[in-house]
Amino acid sequence: MKESKHFLNAFSLVFLLLALGEVLWLKTLMPLEFGLSDYFVRIHAQNIEPDPDIVIVNIDDASLARMENRVGSWFWPRSVHGEMVEGINRQQPKAIVFDLSFVERDLYRPESDALFNRALEQKENIFFALVRLDSQQDENGPELALIADKIGLIKTPKASPKARAALMPPLAIDPRYWRVGTVNFLNDSDGVGRKYDVYRNLYGWLLPSLPARVMSGLGYELPMVEHITLSWRGPKNPYPRLSYADLYDDFNREHPRRDPNELKDKIVIIGADASALHDVRVTPIDSLYSGLDILATAIDNLKNQSYMASLPQWSYLLISVAAIAGVYLCFIFRLNAISVGISLLGVTAVALLISYLVLDWQLLLLVLTPLLLMWLYYFSLSLREYLLELRAREKTVELFSRFVDPVVVKELVSSEGLSREGESRQVSVLFSDIRGFTSLSENRTPQEVVSLLNRYFTLQVAVVFKHGGSLDKFIGDCIMAFWGAPLDDPQHAIHAVNAAQEMAQVLQQFKQELGEQDADFDVGIGIHSGPAVVGLIGSEQRKEYTAIGDTVNLASRIEGLTKGVSRILVSADTKALCADHFDFKPYGFYKVKGRAQDVELFAPVRKTDENDRD
Numbered sequence: 001m002k003e004s005k006h007f008l009n010a011f012s013l014v015f016l017l018l019a020l021g022e023v024l025w026l027k028t029l030m031p032l033e034f035g036l037s038d039y040f041v042r043i044h045a046q047n048i049e050p051d052p053d054i055v056i057v058n059i060d061d062a063s064l065a066r067m068e069n070r071v072g073s074w075f076w077p078r079s080v081h082g083e084m085v086e087g088i089n090r091q092q093p094k095a096i097v098f099d100l101s102f103v104e105r106d107l108y109r110p111e112s113d114a115l116f117n118r119a120l121e122q123k124e125n126i127f128f129a130l131v132r133l134d135s136q137q138d139e140n141g142p143e144l145a146l147i148a149d150k151i152g153l154i155k156t157p158k159a160s161p162k163a164r165a166a167l168m169p170p171l172a173i174d175p176r177y178w179r180v181g182t183v184n185f186l187n188d189s190d191g192v193g194r195k196y197d198v199y200r201n202l203y204g205w206l207l208p209s210l211p212a213r214v215m216s217g218l219g220y221e222l223p224m225v226e227h228i229t230l231s232w233r234g235p236k237n238p239y240p241r242l243s244y245a246d247l248y249d250d251f252n253r254e255h256p257r258r259d260p261n262e263l264k265d266k267i268v269i270i271g272a273d274a275s276a277l278h279d280v281r282v283t284p285i286d287s288l289y290s291g292l293d294i295l296a297t298a299i300d301n302l303k304n305q306s307y308m309a310s311l312p313q314w315s316y317l318l319i320s321v322a323a324i325a326g327v328y329l330c331f332i333f334r335l336n337a338i339s340v341g342i343s344l345l346g347v348t349a350v351a352l353l354i355s356y357l358v359l360d361w362q363l364l365l366l367v368l369t370p371l372l373l374m375w376l377y378y379f380s381l382s383l384r385e386y387l388l389e390l391r392a393r394e395k396t397v398e399l400f401s402r403f404v405d406p407v408v409v410k411e412l413v414s415s416e417g418l419s420r421e422g423e424s425r426q427v428s429v430l431f432s433d434i435r436g437f438t439s440l441s442e443n444r445t446p447q448e449v450v451s452l453l454n455r456y457f458t459l460q461v462a463v464v465f466k467h468g469g470s471l472d473k474f475i476g477d478c479i480m481a482f483w484g485a486p487l488d489d490p491q492h493a494i495h496a497v498n499a500a501q502e503m504a505q506v507l508q509q510f511k512q513e514l515g516e517q518d519a520d521f522d523v524g525i526g527i528h529s530g531p532a533v534v535g536l537i538g539s540e541q542r543k544e545y546t547a548i549g550d551t552v553n554l555a556s557r558i559e560g561l562t563k564g565v566s567r568i569l570v571s572a573d574t575k576a577l578c579a580d581h582f583d584f585k586p587y588g589f590y591k592v593k594g595r596a597q598d599v600e601l602f603a604p605v606r607k608t609d610e611n612d613r614d
Contacts, residue, residue, distance in 0.1 A: 082119030087251030099271030181213030422535030526559030
């Protein structure tokens, strides 16, 4: 027991260290964690309405086809976007956000770029995308201090004055109109985008994302964090989409047909998700999710402060430790492993339900890793308990098969009815001793004697097992057996007497094998019924399953009185327990060593056979 507790403590300590490494560093369970979290987020998003003030003007496949006859194939002249800006601006939107790349000047149509820039004059609510390139290219980028004002960098006390960064600003746009922010796709280790930049730290300079720049320009308060975890809205393509071509055509009509106020006070995102332009990303909602909707979701989250909050890493470690500690206590107090498993199923269900419900409070609770660690710990300890139990059962079967019919032992073990502890039981004890052993040994070699004894004992032990008895031991040429343990046996006296009578029959068969020269070979059998202490008794090095007490002593004394009286003698207590099944021939009272009163003895006679051998 103490050794098992030491193992449990040592294993638990090692497992806690592994849990610490998993939660804080390894994160091998994160793919499963992400999968479950995305599933919950996807279901939850179906019931959340997107901000109605965010509208997408989409360059879709139809727009590319329709505009080709008017302005040519993609890329269009920038003057087209200038016309679009003028048309949308007349409806007084809150902001116009371009999710398009203007990183290169149009060398072949410079007048088109000029017209576009002219359309931007005196408009303070137009925003453009900027791309942050790989940091390995930073040494080729401009000094951040020189362009800080142009791209809206925020200088922190840790800002490096000579820092450079590789950026792709909208060079086709006059720097006077550079209200820019990054639109880099921020994906996790599994390639799925769940976050969006707010401020990206460039050597101490904070570069705002495009959603942050838009919200800041509109006067909204922003969290000073590197990124936010997005709270998704609705199914795929949740935000209203207007066809770029439809709007462009309507703005160029002499008599527009569309509502002249449909974009009033809206945040208008202009971008392209035509199939040929491949502006799709993997998100928790869909594996082909439009980059326009990702941008719109980030703007929505910042505008309404509806982004997801997450618990710090140490809290998940604390949850994991608490779960493991709970399982540890269950095993320390030796609670049933199946009951513990059922309880853990309940804990798991409640934890998963809570992790889904708290999404309403914009809290992303990642409980799968603590739960998996809890279950892994539980299954590890349960497996060890099972193996120990299996080994103990095998040892028990091996041990008790020496005393009880192996079939009975397996039945006892499978029903968990076998106890190794000492206990008081009502039993019937049988002693069978050989008569005429001296003459038997005189006429044979020692090897022959041993062989004959083994043959005799094998036959008699088979009889004991056949009648449900337990073989206690061999004492020289004597057999001791008892009934009533380890199996509960209300008819232990009947079975003991039946066994004694069949042992007498087997004796006759055995004597025929010996021949006339061993005619003196015989046995005496004594039986007494009463209380005895039964269990594994002995030293730590060697224990025997045996019965002890006055009942055993008296049965031995009765066997000693059979010589010259009767082959089988039983006590009055045994007779009283099986009087309905046998007739008994009285043999009177006898003095027995250790007892003040004489003991009355009887010889059992089958009701169908009145002849008994004296």
